Structures are given as structure tokens and as C-alpha cells.
Amino acid sequence: MAETDPLRAAMIEAAERQLASSSDHEIATRAVCEAVGVSQPVLYRLFGDKRGLLDAVADHGYERYAALKAAQERTGDPVADLHAGWDGHMAFAQANPALYQLMFTPRPWSHSTARERVMDLLVAALTRCAAVGALKLEPRTAAQLILSANIGTALDHIARPALFDDPAPSHRMRDAVFSHVLAHTSDRQDGDPLRTAALRLRAQLQLGGAEALEPVETALLQRWLERITQP
Amino acid sequence: MAETDPLRAAMIEAAERQLASSSDHEIATRAVCEAVGVSQPVLYRLFGDKRGLLDAVADHGYERYAALKAAQERTGDPVADLHAGWDGHMAFAQANPALYQLMFTPRPWSHSTARERVMDLLVAALTRCAAVGALKLEPRTAAQLILSANIGTALDHIARPALFDDPAPSHRMRDAVFSHVLAHTSDRQDGDPLRTAALRLRAQLQLGGAEALEPVETALLQRWLERITQP
């Protein structure tokens, strides 16, 4: 899993550079090979395909994305972190439009897992919110909602980059989705209190586990909580 | 504006067919030309470019989209129409995934106006909502929000078509955005009543105009309403 093939890494970086500077968001395998001083067959040996190269570039983009997230998150208030996460996502899209589209726009073949892993990061951030009772939905459900909205907004901004100048549209969407997902501090008592309590406990279990319980007991408890929070 | 060049139309339709049936969402100019029995230079004479052809396909896709919208809308309740419009958008994405991406995914060059025109349709539908006092935001602002969310959700569904089976995720997003944009019948009295009244009047003017006022007077009134509804 170390994945420290310097040649492979160099080609991925060259491809990413050319993708960023290309006017049509395309790359040529020849140009990538020339940039690192090797010939075409090595590319096909390393990546199998042009699609394989693009998948690798997308996955590498995820690494940068995850590093950016890791550098900023965890202020102590998971809800504040969530807001910052939305804005960080938009900033990443603005800084790397071509790479962003490669990562988040559906490609029919694409074996890249960038989107799924970004989703996992978001689920983790949401689970931390649920652990303090701030979440009205299941983390995965909420993550799907938030990620789709975030991507939709980012793609709109990429199509019309002038939008990036004004944070209002992005924040409107953010507030709209978050208010549907988060338990307002004001209307803390909305919905079924049993359900919210169960969601909260479930998230706590997912995060830390319970030393006081045996693994079997924990598993059974989780299944009960699932049934409570299901509908 | 009649645009009734049968050859041009045939090529656009052939291109759309091949786009829909291609596994990688790509088309070859040669194949399109062969399908209609002409040779390549005619394509370049008619569309100038492969990009030009794709733009034409996207615009043709808008025609189909608009026809679908025109066939369903106007039940009398503009808010109900808005909900149906969201679902219709998702259905269009499911039925024509490749065409959908061509229309709504940002392409660096692309002179297609499909997205802008879809936005205009949405603005019109929202203006009808505002005319009955159901809108909390300016129609254009609301339209931008709704369209981004709709596209984001549709792209997510296209990437994982199994999602289309369950309407819940789509409807969650729909409700989240709509509740942020529409004036709930329950909390009709939320926000500034003056502002909502002004928004409502503004929409009514946009729809029908006021016969009782001179054009200059109407124009001045609209500027006043703009200032009232601005912040």
C-alpha cells in the first residue's frame, strides 16, 4: 500500500499539471510521457490504459483533498467543522476545476474511488456531529444529500467562475441543506426525541465503542438502535 | 429561426442516438456522417466543429426537455407544478444520461445555452409561485439554488443508477431546498411581511404587467420594489 513508484508518481503529477493547464480539460498520453522523459509503452505498462491514468490522477486528487481536509478540520465544534468543510470543498473546486470534474463528474468506465472516499470523509464528519446530538438524519443519508448539493453547486460555479467571487449562493445552498440535516439549537425538540437520542448513541458507539459492553452485546445493541432509527 | 434544414436535423438526431448508445459517452464524427449517408466535410460545413455538433445536440436536448416540461406543467397550483418539475428533471436525467451530462456538465468551450434556458424555464415556474406569495427569495436566486441541487442529485443518480429505484434521496433533497425557498403554508408569517408582499407584487408585474399604470410608472414601481426586496 506504500505505492512509492517514483516513475508512476511523476507521471501522475505530470498528467495532473497538463490537465490543469489544458484548455479543453484533456490530456495526451504522448505529452505526459515526454514530460517525464519516457516512452508510451511504460504508461500502458503502469496504468494499462489512458482511463487507468485518469483514474490514478483522480485518486491522487483525493489525496490532496484529504490532506486539505485533515489540515483544517477539528475545531472542537463538529458543526462548525462541517460548515468549514463545505467551504473547503468549494475552495478545492475553485483551485482545481479540471481535477475536480475528473473526480466528481460521472464517467461511464472510471474505477476511481475518489468520490466514495470523499463521501466517507463526510460521513465521518457527520458522525461526529451525530455524537453531540446535532444530526437529525442517519450520517450516510445526510452525507449523500450534502455531497450532491456541494458538487452541484461547485459545478455551477466552475461553469461560471464569476460566482466564486460571491459566497452568498454557496452559503445559501449550504444553509438550506444543513438546516434540513442538522438539529437546530432552537428547535432542539423537533421530531421524535427517542429517535434522536438513539441516533446520538449510535454515532457515539460508531466513534469510540463501549468498553463496558462485550462485543456481542455491542453488536446486539447496535442492531436495536438500527431498528429504532430505521423509519 | 425556423431552422428547418433536414440534413442538419438528421445529423443531430444521429449524433444523439450514437451518444445514447455509446458506452463511453463519446461520438465519432465519421460514424455520424455515415449514419446519414454524407461525408465528413458536410459536418464541418454545417457545424464548423465537433464541438459545434455537440452544442447543437445539447440545444436539441433542451428542445426535448422543454417539450416534456410544457406537456406536464400547469395544474393550477404552481407549487405542485414546481414539485412535479423537479421529478420531471430527474426522470429526464434517468432516460437520457449521456445527453443530460452533455447539457448540464460544464464543458470549457461549449457555446450551448441549454443550461441557461432550463434556468429560464425554472425562473418562470418560480415567478408563478411568487405570484401567489409562495416564494421567500427572488426567483432567479431560488432558481439557481434549485437547479444546482437538481443537477447535483441527478449526476449522483447517473453515477449510481440504482439510486433511481428509490425516490427517497431525490425527494429529501427536493424538500430540503424547497423548504428553504418556499413560504411554508404553516409559517406563512415568517420573515419581513413587507418584503414578501413586495416580492409577490413584483412577480405579478413580471407575469402580467399592470394595465392601470403607464409603462414609465410601471418601470419606476419595479425599481422601487427592487430596492425594497434587495437585501
Add this chain to the structure above:
DNA sequence: TCTGCCATGCGATCAATGATACCGACACAC
């Protein structure tokens, strides 16, 4: 009616690009 023009389409061809077949060189185990 004849003539020149131009719109329209075509065969041939170019250039770029994705992809592969085959060869040579080097390291290493036996």
C-alpha cells in the same frame, strides 16, 4: 440559350493520438 458563379457535397489526405508488437539490455537465481 449560353455563360459564369456559387452553393453543395465528395474523395483524398494530413496530423494527432490511443494502443500494441517486437526487440534489446540488465539483474539475478541456479
Add this chain to the structure above:
DNA sequence: GTGTGTCGGTATCATTGATCGCATGGCAGA
């Protein structure tokens, strides 16, 4: 020392976007 396998290169193929110059045919005007 020799076989083996990894690694890289040269040459080449096939596809595809794009263009050049020519042929054809209808039509306005003498």
C-alpha cells in the same frame, strides 16, 4: 555461464478530428 523475467525503447498500426481541392448542378443575367 545461462536462462528468465522485469524494464524500457523503436517502430508501427488504427482511429479520428480536420482540411484541401475538385466535381456537379442549379440559377441569374447577357
